[in-house]
Amino acid sequence: MRAVVQRVARAAVEVEGQIVGAIDHGLLILLGIHRSDTEKDVGWMIEKIRHLRIFDDEHGVMNRSLVETGGALLVVSQFTLHGDCRKGRRPSWSEAAPPELARQLYDRFVEACRQQSLPVQAGVFQAEMQVSLTNSGPVTILLDSHKLF
8 A cells, every 4th residue: 555645734636526525734645555455554554644743843843643733634546656667658557456445445544544533535436536735844755555564
């Protein structure tokens, strides 16, 4: 599982001209599901994101987490995070999970965040989406559960 985590002042996702999710202070998560991902990857990713100390404390030092600041999450499914561009000019998507598995784990990720009492908004799985954001900092972090266990 891969995630692009962006600290935002605001973010929104639109489908067919309608805003389907929007947050103010918090994190925009672009989430890519790998074909070998499991519940273990979901759990690891949520814990890592919840406790990343990437928000400023009273001294202007990145020392506070999403949980400590009361920020929200906007989670957007993005299979292209598993695109392999090493050969040729067209990315290969063979490492991305098939839609059935990806939808199951994406939905599980969003639900598990809600069970952790995190305010969560989400995009629409497999929809053509327009994502807008104001990156705060800017702060952008890349996470990959396969590189850690």
